[in-house]
Amino acid sequence: MPSQDIVHQSGERLSFFQLISKKRLRVEIPIIQRDYAQGRPNQKAVRKAFLDALYGYLKKGTPLRDLDFVYGSIVADDIKLEKTENHSVAGRFVPLDGQQRLTTLFLLHWYLAQISGRAEFLRSALSVKGRSLFTYETRTSSSEFCDALIANDIQIKDLLCNETGTGSIEATIRDTGWFYLSWSSDPTIRSMLTMLDAIHDRFDGCTEFFDLLVDDEVPVITFLFLNLQEFKLTDDLYIKMNARGKPLTQFENFKARLEKKVKSFSSPWPEYRLGFQDRPVSGYEYFIHKIDTDWADLFWSYRNEASTDNTYDDELMNFMALVIANFHILDQNLERGFFGVGGSLKRWSFTDYDEHNCLSQRLIVHLIAMFDLLHRGSLSEGKINPYLEPNPYYSEEETFKAVIKNTTSYPEKLRFYGFYRAVENGLREDELLSWMRVIFNLTENTIINTLDDYYQLLGSIRDLAEQDTPILELLCRDIDVEGFLGAQVTEExxxxxxxxxxxxxxxxxxxxxxxxxxxxxxxxxxxxxxxxxxxxxxxxxxxxxxxxxxxxxxxxxxxxxxxxxxxIRDSSARIDYSWERAVLTKGVYFTSTTADRFNLLSTRLAKNNVERDHSWKRLLRLPYNDGDPWDCRQSFVRDVFDDPKFDSDDVQGSLEKICTAAMEVSPINDWRSLLISTPDLFRICNQGFIVKNNKEIVLLHESQRNHYHTELYSKFLELKIAADNLDFSPFQSIYYHADRGAEALTYVLFSGFRLEGQDYQMKVWYQGHQYQFLFSTIGDGSFSLKVVSALEHLGFHAEESLDDAPVKYRSRFDSPGSAQQAIIELCALLRRSTDG
Incomplete structure (x- = not known):
């Protein structure tokens, strides 16, 4: 026990400095306390509010401003600290409530001592032999950091900059020789460093504040000291009473401050009623009752949708974030800070909302309405009680889950708003379903890429809802529908x-x-x-x-x-691309992207917006004018449907008949016929892209030429040789060489032919509207006369090289048929040479 000459009066008003220097107590945060929380990144609002209060007290200078009670126990000090002539330790004060305030005050004292040149004075009062008299028992690293902090100084005027270019105490301390890298894993130390930067931001230059803190007679900031041992309360009992170890969540802090805000409104409220009250109640009474009862029951059923902490805090905050954002967008308060990457809602604190004037009484009225529309006065097995039977246009359950998980796309956000706006308007089930059918069609088939798109379309839905007229009647009146795709509006x-x-x-x-x-x-x-x-x-x-x-x-x-x-919903490959090939018999239907890059519409991939920008849905969108390119391409689709051979009961079979009939009329002699006759050419284009110009047609394996690509005519030749099972011996292998880059040459390679000790190969590619054949030796040897004879017989001519390399033989052929025939004849001649 502490020595008897030290008097510790319960309820005594003390400053942090007096608790240690006057009462000669070592303040030790016990293991049962959680880590220092005010410095956590997600506690910005709490941190700012507390520092603002401290700054206000010190700025005004009125003495003895209490920070409420600090509870704890005084116990004998079993840690041996040598006495100094200036300070002896009488015992340990173990706080059970007040940890956060005491830690922040410790850091504030240290910072103000640094900027006012009083660091040595503070060190002599708050440490003994280099050991801090404020410490944490939770982790050794926390204790060591407190010792190191009180023992060392930094130059505030020479702070290092953090990643934002701002002078940072945290960055400076981390760079010191006394800061151990392993300390970075201690959450209390991380929080202390964050708090020091926040203190620096608020108190920079306030050198006069230090003396106000440490004044021995009339300090500005105090608290009421309460020794629990005098009340014979054990730690266990107090923990149970105060639920320590389960700190207030971010939402609980938000809710407490929001309720205080709601209570402050003085304007008249709409009429609210509670079942147990005979009279109307205020908006404040209604809000605080419902958010802890009916609305809480609803969100409790969806806890762990956004997180796994077994609370509904995140879920409710995400819901409120979207409601508040939509309200202010429509109120023309276009604060873009609501949204993050991809249109997800940012998690704002109460302070953020309050500073942006978001929490008006009108907003609270709207928020109450949204909560009540969700709850409907009762739940269905604890979950949302739906307004509609299951339908293709809007799933109330799934959309709500996406909202509270903060995973909604722009179209889903618009449908969520549109649905509850219509419910608020009192639409009956049949009218509500009709409304949601139109909203779904418009949002599903309009490209919504940006926040500007979202803002405009949200307003457009609001304007439609405000007409208070059935949606089909509005459309029949040819009402203007702003923002949505004009073609889809016309269709609707x-x-x-x-x-x-x-x-x-x-x-x-x-x-x-x-x-x-x-x-x-x-x-x-x-x-x-x-x-x-x-x-x-x-x-x-x-x-x-x-x-x-x-x-x-x-x-x-x-x-x-x-x-x-x-x-073909999942893949055109399922029917060998017979649909694309049949449409190609009627005309070139491809969508375009750059001057010579087109898409075959042969894939269902979403990568690179292929599904959106290059799809049959895109091609079949209602055109504005007859005769434009889109109208022409659509006509080829209609021609297939109108073809007498088309049969909806035998899709693939009838489409193949259309392709076969087209090939009989026009044999394989142009680029379209190659694609129509050979489905494997479509398989090469993973995203459907090709390059087509006057010089070449290239099948892109992906979307650009910096990926592998294949030339159409040469690849067709290789596939035709394989399909016809042609004998290409004496070559041992045939291989197609795809390549990358705009200047890369792709070709068919015949290899593995050896005669009289010399190896040969032949490359075949398509260039200048002809098949190019290049027959060469491998290595430095010369051509066999037998090989030369066979080549010359087929019209190959020798090509001398300027660098004395071996001679090569070249030839050219105009069509796939003539090229294939030349290969057949050449291989036959070479086989005879080998046999001879």
């Missing part, structure tokens, strides 16, 4: 007219829209059926008579399209 207007005509039209349109390949975009079927032309001319679909011919044509094309795109 045409479909609105048709759906309004009859249940038959609704059924047919909804069925083909819900095909997993089209996902709401079926304008090409409307065009092929003649409906778009009628609408463009008349502005409606009020044709004379029943219009049965339009419905029949729509059904026919819908059935054909459904059959084809079901077959």
């Amino acid at each position: 207007k045409i479909k609105a007219h048709l759906i309004s005509k009859s249940p038959e039209w609704r059924s047919e349109i909804v069925a083909i829209e819900n095909h997993p390949f089209f996902r709401g975009q079926v304008g090409f079927i409307l065009k092929f059926s003649g409906i778009v032309d009628y609408y463009s001319k008349h502005g409606d679909t009020n044709w004379n008579g029943s219009g049965q011919q339009y419905l029949d044509e729509f059904r026919r094309y819908a059935r054909s399209a459904s059959a084809v795109f079901s077959a």
